[in-house]
Amino acid sequence: MNEPLDRRSDRGALHHGVPLREALRVWAYIGVNSFGGPAGQIAVMHRELVERRRWISERRFLHALNYCMILPGPEAQQLATYVGWLMHGTRGGVIAGSLFVIPGFIAMLVLAAAYVLFGQVTWVQGLLFGLQAAVVAIVIEAVIRIGSRTLRSRVLLTIAALSFLAIALLKVPFPYIVIVAGLAGWLVGRHRPGWFPLGRHGDAAAQDHRPALLPDDDAITPSAARSAMRAAVIAAALWLIPVAALLVTLGSESIFTQEAFLFSKSALVTFGGAYAVLGYITQEAVTRYGWITPQDMITGLGLAETTPGPLIMVVQFVGFLAAYNNPGELPPLIAGTLGAILTVWVTFVPCFLFIFLGAPYVERLRHNQAISHALTAVTAAVAGVVLNLALWFALQTAFDTVTDTSIGPVTLPVPQVDSVNVASVVISLLAALLVFRLRIGTLKVLGACAGVGVLVTLAGWG
Numbered sequence: 001m002n003e004p005l006d007r008r009s010d011r012g013a014l015h016h017g018v019p020l021r022e023a024l025r026v027w028a029y030i031g032v033n034s035f036g037g038p039a040g041q042i043a044v045m046h047r048e049l050v051e052r053r054r055w056i057s058e059r060r061f062l063h064a065l066n067y068c069m070i071l072p073g074p075e076a077q078q079l080a081t082y083v084g085w086l087m088h089g090t091r092g093g094v095i096a097g098s099l100f101v102i103p104g105f106i107a108m109l110v111l112a113a114a115y116v117l118f119g120q121v122t123w124v125q126g127l128l129f130g131l132q133a134a135v136v137a138i139v140i141e142a143v144i145r146i147g148s149r150t151l152r153s154r155v156l157l158t159i160a161a162l163s164f165l166a167i168a169l170l171k172v173p174f175p176y177i178v179i180v181a182g183l184a185g186w187l188v189g190r191h192r193p194g195w196f197p198l199g200r201h202g203d204a205a206a207q208d209h210r211p212a213l214l215p216d217d218d219a220i221t222p223s224a225a226r227s228a229m230r231a232a233v234i235a236a237a238l239w240l241i242p243v244a245a246l247l248v249t250l251g252s253e254s255i256f257t258q259e260a261f262l263f264s265k266s267a268l269v270t271f272g273g274a275y276a277v278l279g280y281i282t283q284e285a286v287t288r289y290g291w292i293t294p295q296d297m298i299t300g301l302g303l304a305e306t307t308p309g310p311l312i313m314v315v316q317f318v319g320f321l322a323a324y325n326n327p328g329e330l331p332p333l334i335a336g337t338l339g340a341i342l343t344v345w346v347t348f349v350p351c352f353l354f355i356f357l358g359a360p361y362v363e364r365l366r367h368n369q370a371i372s373h374a375l376t377a378v379t380a381a382v383a384g385v386v387l388n389l390a391l392w393f394a395l396q397t398a399f400d401t402v403t404d405t406s407i408g409p410v411t412l413p414v415p416q417v418d419s420v421n422v423a424s425v426v427i428s429l430l431a432a433l434l435v436f437r438l439r440i441g442t443l444k445v446l447g448a449c450a451g452v453g454v455l456v457t458l459a460g461w462g
Helices: 007-010 020-032 037-050 058-069 075-118 122-150 154-168 176-191 202-206 222-250 255-269 274-287 294-305 312-323 332-364 369-398 421-439 442-460
Strands: 402-407 412-417
Touching: 020 255, 037 075, 037 122, 058 075, 058 332, 058 369, 075 294, 075 312, 075 332, 122 176, 122 369, 122 442, 154 176, 154 369, 176 369, 222 255, 222 332, 255 274, 255 312, 255 332, 274 294, 274 312, 274 402, 294 312, 312 332, 312 369, 312 412, 332 412, 369 412, 369 421, 421 442
Parallel strands: none
Antiparallel strands: 402 412
């Protein structure tokens, strides 16, 4: 019988032949290459963990992904934490989840400082312009990859299509879509289990007969579950104690206390990813508190789209600017840096709490067919939501003006034709050529398009 996961990880031994040191290198690679939003990030993890290294099986990867999809917070970061925990216990989960965030945190901190110091510098604007246009092709490629591997029946395709229409045209809140999809999978799957095929991820998976290093029948031991529960308690303390300490020491009017409360609340309501919470953050940071301007918010989203890590890193940009603009007695850059650190802390520590608290129980339900059907339906619904995000981002990048037009209950995003940004469209097409035709890697595509963006902007064409 296998030794408990947490005991193995505590002494840094192997789990199914994968040293913790090797896992650390792989998670660092994934963190640095996690561009393109959740679709791109999940695709990177699938390629590295399922296809290339076979650390985890297709079925188990999807099961973990399905659970992460229904949690508040960035699903890709939580998926990394989940798989890291499966491989090397709580320490592996902390390493995987942290390395998924750290590269993006560093990049966003540097860009936020550059924005307040050199925001009007032409070459910086060109760099961001080229990156934004390139990400359109990368996101579309990721959507195609994920969709081809998750939508494995006509029913799942139908769920994805209805999900897309519901959120794109009817503006149905994401949690409602998840609930309806899950109930449909639960109820219908009991009578028509073939409509919700499990454990397959397209033809590529069917043709790959290599066994996974983490077998499907590998059970979570009681000691591993207890270790995860202890980690969840520690995560809760690391999240809530600093918030309480700021309230007691600095008072409710302090910018840092207000940030701690705002972004703690946002961490609990971010169902559907960064876009789903942008309206709430904008309302609070721009309208209620007046910390930043609407243009700052748009810039932050653009930076989050073009840096590694979860899109929710946009809140780090907001946290930096909020403290930078309201530094009190601190130097503005120091205040901004502290605001950014605090924002990231209260945003991501709850993610570890959710995984360590729920993953052991979710693992026990892996062979429960009703639960699996429900989660499979949720995955299909999320595919439709991600497609909507890709379409939204493509429109916002290709056109300078996009307005929502309502026809009864239906809301359509209508671009203003004469506002088409030709340079942005050309760079996006160049990125598509590099991604789909030449199969160039993500970082090289981003680098090439960023360079073109700088040239275009310096020439006055952007």
